[in-house]
Amino acid sequence: MGSDRLEGAATAYLDHLAVERGLSANTLAAYRRDLSRYQSYLAARGRTDLAEVSEADVRDYVLAVRTGADGGRALAASSTARMVAAVHGWHRFGALEGWTVTDPASPVKPPARPRRLPKALGVAEVTALLEAAGIGDGPVPLRDRALLELLYSTGARISEVVGLDVDDLDLETGEVLLRGKGDKQRVVPVGSYARDAVEAYLVRARPELAAHGRGTPAIFLNTLGRRLSRQSGWAVLRLAAERAGLTQAISPHTLRHSFATHLLAGGADVRVVQELLGHASVTTTQIYTQVSPELLREVYVAAHPRAVG
Structure with missing residues (x-):
């Protein structure tokens, strides 16, 4: 690369993105802004072309944009990740073009985004x-109640529940066989409310729905007698949430989050909840173990000998 300057290298990369990658005008404008800020930072450190940039320069730049130390606006982790993607792409392009011997940005990772707590419903909201x-009347309300009761009772994914066949559920023992990611199987207990709702559906509603189809082992059927789809399961939940006057965004995963949160709040061991959810690692389950400030205060006041006085 030698005599090529940063501006020329950036222009060549943006031209590549426009012509070879066909990026939209808005995406190109975002890349241009990100690289312009990076160029200014490099220039302030005395770098005049890509061959002079070190891994330390890139790492320091990531810190600078997070804190605003380069004179620009401090960026959140998500915006910094986008900025790092632009820097990665430019340096990778420079290495492929032979302008640099190595790619100094390759080892540099974007900052980890803060893990957001899942939004769980309260027990009264779930009820x-x-x-x-x-x-309502007819077989559909019985099916819908059974579907949501089973989702909340087992913490299952919507795909796992609509994928159930009649033989997967044993109402006498109160257990259901779920097939999770990678077809990994687990047996989960079913609570009495869900058992009653599912039994009412199987006896009073499913035969009527099945009469419209050609015979399927699926537990949950649509009005054509076919297996209920994931999309239809979502629609069932949205309608119920609307009727219940719940204003927050609710998905089938909300019931899964609520299941885990309520179990842990009730004293369940995190390893047990891990098994029930079908998580491969307990680390995934531990996101639910974060304690609310209200509960912290309640426990503190109740347990500490000098909390009240």
């Missing part, structure tokens, strides 16, 4: 949701 699902 309202489940009751709203069963409103």
Whole structure:
């Protein structure tokens, strides 16, 4: 690369993105802004072309944009990740073009994004949701109530529940066989409310729905007698949430989050919850173990000998 300057190298990379990659005008504009800030930072450190940039320069730049130490606006982790992607792409392009011997940005990772706590429903909200699902006459409300009761009772994914066959559920023992990611199987207990709801559906509603189809082992059927789809399961939940007056965004995963949160709040061991959810690692389950400030205060006041006085 030698005599090529940073500006020329950036222009060549942006031209490559426009012509070879066909990126949109808005995406190109974002890349241009990100690289312009990076160029200014490198120039301030006395770097005049890509061959002079070191891994330390890139690492220091990531820290600078997070804190605003380069004179620009401090960026959140998500925005920094986008910025790092632009820097990675430019240096990788420079190495492929032979302008540099190595890619100094390759070992540099974007900052980890903060893990957000899942939004769980309160017990009263779950109750309202489940009751709203069963409103109306005919087989569909019985099916919808059974579907949501089973989701909350087992913490299963929507794909696992709509994928159930009649033989996967044993109402006498109160157990269900779930098939998770990678077809990994687990047996999960089913609570009495869910058992009652599913039994009512199987006896009073499923035969009527099945009469419209050609015979399928699926537990949950649509009005054509076919296996209920994931999308239809979502629609069931959305309608119930609307009827229950719940304003927050709710998905089938919300019930899964609520299942785990309520179990842990009730004293369940995190390893048990891990098995119930089908998580490969307990680390994934531990996100639910974070304690609310309200519970912290309650436990502190109740347990500490000098908390009240």
